[in-house]
Amino acid sequence: MRLKERKTGFTLAELLVASAIAALLSAVTWSILIENTKGNMRSEFRRRLHQDWNQATSLLQSEIAMSDWINSTNVSDSDIPEGKCELLKDSNSRLKLQMHLVGALPKIIYGTRTIGSLPDNHRNKWMGSPNDGILIRCGPEREIGPDGKAQYRNGTYQESVILDNLNLSSGDGLEIIQEQEGQKLVQFTLSMNEEMRESSSQSIRTKTFGSSAVSKINDIQHIPSETSVCQTICTSKDINCGHGTITLLNTSERLYVDHYGGSVFGTTTICTNRSVRSGDGMRGGNRNYVMDGEPTPNRSGNSGVVLEGGIIGRNILLGTSNDDTLKGGESNDGLIGRGGRDFLFGGNGNDNFVPWPSISKQNDDVDVDGGEGYDRVYLNGRKSSYSLNTCSISSCNIRSSAAGTLYLTNTEMVIYNDQVENLEP
Numbered sequence: 001m002r003l004k005e006r007k008t009g010f011t012l013a014e015l016l017v018a019s020a021i022a023a024l025l026s027a028v029t030w031s032i033l034i035e036n037t038k039g040n041m042r043s044e045f046r047r048r049l050h051q052d053w054n055q056a057t058s059l060l061q062s063e064i065a066m067s068d069w070i071n072s073t074n075v076s077d078s079d080i081p082e083g084k085c086e087l088l089k090d091s092n093s094r095l096k097l098q099m100h101l102v103g104a105l106p107k108i109i110y111g112t113r114t115i116g117s118l119p120d121n122h123r124n125k126w127m128g129s130p131n132d133g134i135l136i137r138c139g140p141e142r143e144i145g146p147d148g149k150a151q152y153r154n155g156t157y158q159e160s161v162i163l164d165n166l167n168l169s170s171g172d173g174l175e176i177i178q179e180q181e182g183q184k185l186v187q188f189t190l191s192m193n194e195e196m197r198e199s200s201s202q203s204i205r206t207k208t209f210g211s212s213a214v215s216k217i218n219d220i221q222h223i224p225s226e227t228s229v230c231q232t233i234c235t236s237k238d239i240n241c242g243h244g245t246i247t248l249l250n251t252s253e254r255l256y257v258d259h260y261g262g263s264v265f266g267t268t269t270i271c272t273n274r275s276v277r278s279g280d281g282m283r284g285g286n287r288n289y290v291m292d293g294e295p296t297p298n299r300s301g302n303s304g305v306v307l308e309g310g311i312i313g314r315n316i317l318l319g320t321s322n323d324d325t326l327k328g329g330e331s332n333d334g335l336i337g338r339g340g341r342d343f344l345f346g347g348n349g350n351d352n353f354v355p356w357p358s359i360s361k362q363n364d365d366v367d368v369d370g371g372e373g374y375d376r377v378y379l380n381g382r383k384s385s386y387s388l389n390t391c392s393i394s395s396c397n398i399r400s401s402a403a404g405t406l407y408l409t410n411t412e413m414v415i416y417n418d419q420v421e422n423l424e425p
Helices: 012-065
Strands: 067-071 094-101 108-114 133-139 142-144 150-152 158-166 174-177 185-193 208-216 246-249 256-258 267-273 281-283 288-295 306-308 315-318 325-327 334-336 342-345 352-354 366-369 376-378 386-388 396-400 405-409 413-415 420-422
Touching: 012 067, 012 094, 012 158, 012 185, 094 174, 158 185, 281 288
Parallel strands: 246 267, 256 281, 267 288, 281 306, 288 315, 306 325, 315 334, 325 342, 334 352, 342 366, 352 376, 366 405, 376 413
Antiparallel strands: 067 094, 094 108, 108 133, 133 158, 142 150, 174 185, 185 208, 386 396, 396 405, 413 420
């Protein structure tokens, strides 16, 4: 008997089962691909977050280390010039940290602000929900110098968003821990959101990537130099020294410079390339100043000068080899005597004084009145080279081995080559 031939192929039921299995495998594969993609995105997000946090922390630590004073309580935007840093100089901002750098550079201010409070043209630029925040820096512009190192560009002032996706629920995103103003060790916590929100409407607070860092204020600076750029650029007598400076030139009249104008964040350097006579001097306005009263190049004056710093900005005032009177302004100034019977008045702010530029010039008496603020006096030589009477902040007499006496009032610290002495009230 002949067997009936079997037909080849799949039945409809088999095809349906195979299609269902293929669809299931495709769905599982697609789900795995999606989860892998999400995992890669999360890993990349965390890598980017850690990198951004490290960069911001390094910047904060470096600027704290270069400061000789910081303020983390009652920070005011009054130090921000008009028309500058509009994102930070706003009622929606939370000012967190203010730093004073050495020299005539303007102060640096850090603050935070919610993304939702930003102007429309800024709101969509940053990562995070409307309730998350950004970290803003307002201060002198940083640049890479000829030696490849970061430096500050004098006369410039800028606002920069340093970090986004801040968790403002923890210390407004940037929490500063400092027992007292000007304390050398500063601890800060910078908080960021560690997880991505998968939708803008997600209301659950994500984990916080917060870590503390400790930085040390460079509280003790090197003794400020008794020279300025004027000694370098003023190479010929009685001509304009150029290089963007103001030059006091030879004139038949007695000259008292009263220089106003400009914004507070710029720095004006004034060189004296003329003979100095009794009654000569300079008085600043609303800027940062470097005022050099010593006649250049390489000549001594026959009279002292009166130098008065800008009333708002920060000043470096350098006297002559004769009897001078130097008066600081409202901010943090540096007053440097160059010999003679000098009178140095700091005024407000945290001021630095160099009453004797070298040991060989310590044969003249000098009066220093620090005024308000935390004021420091720098002396060449070891402490054993000087003799002190009973010293306090209100009164201290220091006699040098060259027979000159330094009379201090309202001064908190004396810095020698080998040690530091904090004066008591």
